[in-house]
Amino acid sequence: MGWFTTWISSGKYRASVPSYYTAGQVLWHNTFLFICAFVFFFLIAPLFPVAWLSFNAEDFFTFTPEMLAFKAEGYSLKHYADFLGSDEWMVPLKNSLIIAPIATIISVSLGTLAAIGLSQSHVPGRQAIMAILISPMIVPLIISATGMFFFYAPLGNWLQANLGLNQAFVGYVKVILAHAVLGIPFVIITVTATLVGFDRSLTRAAANMGADPVTTFFRIQMPLILPGVISGGLFAFITSFDEVVVVLFVGSARQQTLPWQMFTGLREQISPTILAAATILVTISILLLTTVELLRRRSERLRGMSPG
The missing domain is CATH 1.10.3720.10 (MetI-like)
Structure with missing residues (x-):
């Protein structure tokens, strides 16, 4: 929320649009970018747990406390x-x-x-x-x-x-x-x-x-x-x-x-x-x-x- 407030108050939300855009056009431009980013995240996010778990030091599909704490003993290339x-x-x-x-x-x-x-x-x-x-x-x-x-x-x-x-x-x-x-x-x-x-x-x-x-x-x-x-x-x-x-x-x-x-x-x-x-x-x-x-x-x- 702090980043969003700074982004709005500093006027950076208009940085990527032409200066002649109306308020409605600026709103739609940023909304469209947000929708694209959300869809991209929705498609890509499930891949990260798979890649993360592939380095698990144990022989099961769940995150261990060591992995969540980012300890070296929780990770391995054995798989x-x-x-x-x-x-x-x-x-x-x-x-x-x-x-x-x-x-x-x-x-x-x-x-x-x-x-x-x-x-x-x-x-x-x-x-x-x-x-x-x-x-x-x-x-x-x-x-x-x-x-x-x-x-x-x-x-x-x-x-x-x-x-x-x-x-x-x-x-x-x-x-x-x-x-x-x-x-x-x-x-x-x-x-x-x-x-x-x-x-x-x-x-x-x-x-x-x-x-x-x-x-x-x-x-x-x-x-x-x-x-x-x-x-x-x-x-x-x-x-x-x-x-x-x-x-x-x-x-x-x-x-x-x-x-x-x-x-x-x-x-x-x-x-x-x-x-x-x-x-x-x-x-x-x-x-x-x-x-x-x-x-x-x-x-x-x-x-x-x-x-x-």
């Missing part, structure tokens, strides 16, 4: 050591690091081509096609997972019976394809947004100079839309790396990913190591989303939508 030194966690992490990058590559390749094709005004029914392609983002995940199960189960049986592929390999193929389907909508949306400011006269000029479509794409179009492609790829990677429902339906025990292991651990044996795994996942997500934001700003600068 991180358990995470990094146990096959129970390293094998699922390895599976996630195999599945997510391959699914991301497929999502980026197909999603980028789809976005470029659908950005052409002469494509018939492009609005309907766009709606179908981004439907995995809209349809409840449990429904998508059920549909994928009924589609990929016969496909896996056919691959094993007719091509003689290993069951474990087929399991990885099914999970990778399912995650690629979930990641494609993110790539389409980000690349389509990048193509909004793309100057199509550049591709026509390249064609007039004798460049074929492939050369035009890689030398002219791709460098300009690359930030959007990378942003979509990062979203697709996060989606695959954090996804658990589809893996439960499509995969098997050999394709157990890190989120699957966390879900199983919470259901069967509550281990504080889950908190360490969750903290690591949150940190990775924050770093990736920060990269996405930097790429978005770079894309706007390249397209002249913001000052350099």
